[in-house]
Amino acid sequence: MAREIYIDRDECTSCVQCADNLPEVFAMDDEDITIVVDHAGADEDAIQEEIDTCPGECIHWKDQM
Numbered sequence: 001m002a003r004e005i006y007i008d009r010d011e012c013t014s015c016v017q018c019a020d021n022l023p024e025v026f027a028m029d030d031e032d033i034t035i036v037v038d039h040a041g042a043d044e045d046a047i048q049e050e051i052d053t054c055p056g057e058c059i060h061w062k063d064q065m
Contacts, residue, residue: 003044016032018034022050
């Protein structure tokens with residue numbers, strides 16, 4: 001089971017980097033804020049790279065309960 005991604009909408013800078021780099025995982029909504037379109041759209045290493053390089057530091061792994 002793939003890990004889930006959480007986007008902190010208040011921190012998103014609308015830079016579009018994640019949607020450009022991993023369009024199979026991320027997209028921009030009508031307010032130009034990042035959304036997740038498929039939590040399992042790429043391998044975890046590629047998603048982690050986007051988490052690590054996000055200018056707004058708004059992408060996180062969701063805590064599993």
